[in-house]
Amino acid sequence: MKNADNHHCRNPHQLPVKVCAHCHKSFTWRRKWARAWAEVKFCSDRCRAAHKRLPPANLCAAGAVDDEF
Numbered sequence: 001m002k003n004a005d006n007h008h009c010r011n012p013h014q015l016p017v018k019v020c021a022h023c024h025k026s027f028t029w030r031r032k033w034a035r036a037w038a039e040v041k042f043c044s045d046r047c048r049a050a051h052k053r054l055p056p057a058n059l060c061a062a063g064a065v066d067d068e069f
């Protein structure tokens, strides 16, 4: 957990930021996560549900494999 670089443009309240374990986008603290923020891994219920069905490796597998040099 780093608290040093919280200079995100869309984060005026200096809220904690995490990266979604499924879509890899950053998301900020929400009030509904106040009690369980340490355990939050996904930006939304959709990602949490999708992650159970679809491992993250499948997200990039389509285009990334051909470019190995």
Ligand SMILES: [Zn+2]
Pocket: 020, 021, 022, 023, 024, 025, 042, 043, 044, 047
């Ligand atoms: Zn997500």
